Amino acid sequence: MVVFSDDTTGLKPVIYRRGAHVSFRTMGNSVMLVAAMTTAEQRSKQDKVILEAEFRSLMERVAQNRDRAAFEKLFTHFAPRLKSFIMRKNANAELAEDLVQEAMIAVWKKAGLYQPGRGSVSTWIFTIGRNLRIDRIRREVSMPLVELGDYDEASDDPPGDEVLARKQEDSLVSKALGGIPEEQRQILLLSFVEDMAQSEIATRLNIPLGTVKSRMRLAYGHLRRILEIQP
Amino acid sequence: MTPAHHLDHSTILAYAAGTLDEAIGLVVASHLAWCPQCRTAVRAAEALGGGLLDQLPAAAVSENCRARTMAMLQGASLHRFPAPAVADAAVPGPLARLLSVANLDDLPWKKKAPGVAMYDFKLSPTAKGQVKLLRIGPGRAVPEHGHGGEEVTLILGGAYRDHIGRFGRGDVADLDEDIEHKPVAEAGEDCICLVAIERPTRFKSIAARLMQPLVGI
Numbered sequence: 010m011v012v013f014s015d016d017t018t019g020l021k022p023v024i025y026r027r028g029a030h031v032s033f034r035t036m037g038n039s040v041m042l043v044a045a046m047t048t049a050e051q052r053s054k055q056d057k058v059i060l061e062a063e064f065r066s067l068m069e070r071v072a073q074n075r076d077r078a079a080f081e082k083l084f085t086h087f088a089p090r091l092k093s094f095i096m097r098k099n100a101n102a103e104l105a106e107d108l109v110q111e112a113m114i115a116v117w118k119k120a121g122l123y124q125p126g127r128g129s130v131s132t133w134i135f136t137i138g139r140n141l142r143i144d145r146i147r148r149e150v151s152m153p154l155v156e157l158g159d160y161d162e163a164s165d166d167p168p169g170d171e172v173l174a175r176k177q178e179d180s181l182v183s184k185a186l187g188g189i190p191e192e193q194r195q196i197l198l199l200s201f202v203e204d205m206a207q208s209e210i211a212t213r214l215n216i217p218l219g220t221v222k223s224r225m226r227l228a229y230g231h232l233r234r235i236l237e238i239q240p
Numbered sequence: 241m242t243p244a245h246h247l248d249h250s251t252i253l254a255y256a257a258g259t260l261d262e263a264i265g266l267v268v269a270s271h272l273a274w275c276p277q278c279r280t281a282v283r284a285a286e287a288l289g290g291g292l293l294d295q296l297p298a299a300a301v302s303e304n305c306r307a308r309t310m311a312m313l314q315g316a317s318l319h320r321f322p323a324p325a326v327a328d329a330a331v332p333g334p335l336a337r338l339l340s341v342a343n344l345d346d347l348p349w350k351k352k353a354p355g356v357a358m359y360d361f362k363l364s365p366t367a368k369g370q371v372k373l374l375r376i377g378p379g380r381a382v383p384e385h386g387h388g389g390e391e392v393t394l395i396l397g398g399a400y401r402d403h404i405g406r407f408g409r410g411d412v413a414d415l416d417e418d419i420e421h422k423p424v425a426e427a428g429e430d431c432i433c434l435v436a437i438e439r440p441t442r443f444k445s446i447a448a449r450l451m452q453p454l455v456g457i
């Protein structure tokens with residue numbers, strides 16, 4: 010536990026985590042700053058937190074003001090990653106760009122549905138790309154999806170502290186991804202990026218299905234410990 | 241509703257990645273409609289997808305794609321906010337979409353054994369698995385069986401017990417294929433189960449299928 014106080018900044022410490030990871034919130038503003046980091050890794054985490062704060066504010070401008078300039082900034086960052094993601098599933102560049110366009114239009118239309126307390130902008134855009142891939146590319150097998158937000162009740166809302174903690178989600182998730190053994194990371198890549206079912210992964214890697222599942226459980230357990238999700 | 245038995249974490253990850261077969265996906269989505277805890281778990285797993293998306297190398301997007309997208313914004317209608325779903329409906333939303341009747345009693349149930357009736361859902365022709373509704377009379381047992389494949393069961397009504405515990409409305413049994421169990425419906429009311437079965441791709445021979453007596457229940 011680190012307690013950090015700096016009277017000159019006027020910032021109020023709100024979250025304390027293990028290690029030298031201290032976060033601040035400006036009064037009346039949700040932008041997070043992370044102080045007291047020195048190493049390159051910490052610097053990159055700091056950049057990520059600031060980047061994520063910027064994405065959130067861009068999303069807010071799109072949702073509330075229909076701000077085209079804010080949207081175009083999101084496009085600049087996410088469209089090339091979505092294209093890369095979509096092209097993993099045998100799509101040619103032309104189809105991939107059609108789907109990137111469709112995904113980004115969905116971001117524009119659905120911006121009001123994005124709930125900052127429930128995950129990062131990257132995660133939300135990932136789910137849009139994933140759903141599109143299920144609908145449009147992998148036609149041979151359709152997977153039913155439930156719109157998670159449709160079922161949320163007020164009582165499900167995370168408490169205020171947790172909402173703040175979630176704002177660091179991106180840096181924590183990259184920490185989780187960086188900290189798992191390569192064999193688990195490989196399975197995550199094959200699932201989330203290459204769109205392979207557990208049985209396909211088992212065949213590809215020539216390992217039992219049970220091993221695929223246990224590596225997935227370990228990777229998820231690692232993430233939960235880092236995100237401090239109960240139980 | 242606060243279910244007591246939840247999805248396996250490997251199933252949560254596969255759902256978040258979007259790689260489940262239609263059959264298992266349907267039962268998983270139905271449990272999620274009822275289970276705040278597993279919805280939270282899916283969101284955390286989706287964050288892994290977000291993190292991996294961030295780490296992908298950027299693929300150059302043409303100016304044409306950017307220009308077309310920007311040009312479409314003006315005419316893009318706003319997403320219509322859906323009416324809030326009923327979290328505690330008698331039948332979970334993802335399943336209700338497949339039913340043409342409002343009440344499960346009105347389905348054309350087929351009697352399979354004394355006290356056991358079944359209804360088969362029609363999925364897309366390409367679905368690898370099957371989805372069935374099982375109605376087990378009070379006190380009736382389903383014969384002991386292993387799975388010989390992926391099987392996920394959601395209890396829609398009533399309850400059953402096996403050596404793992406009691407499974408009531410909203411609970412999901414997401415068991416490894418090597419687990420054998422012998423569910424017995426509780427006294428009092430029918431136990432209604434939604435079951436997804438996916439045969440393992442590696443057991444293709446007819447002989448092997450004959451050795452999975454309950455797959456076709």
Ligand SMILES: [Zn+2]
Binds near residue numbers: 277
């Ligand atoms: Zn659950």
